[in-house]
Every structure is written in structure tokens, then in C-alpha cells.
Amino acid sequence: MNQNTPVSFALRLNDACKFAAVSRATMYRLIKSQKIEAVKVGSSTLILRESLVNWLQNLPRLNAS
Numbered sequence: 001m002n003q004n005t006p007v008s009f010a011l012r013l014n015d016a017c018k019f020a021a022v023s024r025a026t027m028y029r030l031i032k033s034q035k036i037e038a039v040k041v042g043s044s045t046l047i048l049r050e051s052l053v054n055w056l057q058n059l060p061r062l063n064a065s
Contacts, residue, residue, distance in 0.1 A: 009049055016047035020056060030055065
């Protein structure tokens with residue numbers, strides 16, 4: 001990403017699913033269990049990017065052995 005490309009603070013549901021490589025059903029479960037934060041704007045569900053990144057960073061690491 002170059003310096004002139006703005007970083008969004010929220011992602012639409014489909015974009016968040018692609019970003020995290022999870023299904024829509026999994027994303028809805030994460031929202032329901034309050035593991036990630038989401039907001040509604042009209043009929044759109046927006047996932048807060050910082051919340052999603054924090055969730056991904058805190059997932060257990062796979063041991064290579």
C-alpha cells in the first residue's frame with residue numbers, strides 16, 4: 001500500500017471475511033460472541049478493522065513440529 005492510499009477504519013462484511021479468510025457464518029459468530037466489534041450503518045454491517053486485526057494477532061500460533 002502506498003502512502004497516499006487511505007486506510008479504512010471499517011470493512012464491509014464481505015471484505016472483512018476475505019481479509020481474515022473466514023466464512024460469513026464464522027464472521028457472524030465472532031460478532032455474536034463479541035470477539036470482534038461491528039456496527040450497523042443502515043442495513044450494512046461494518047467490521048472495525050482494529051478489532052479484526054487484534055483478533056487475528058491473538059490467535060494461537062501453529063507449532064511447526
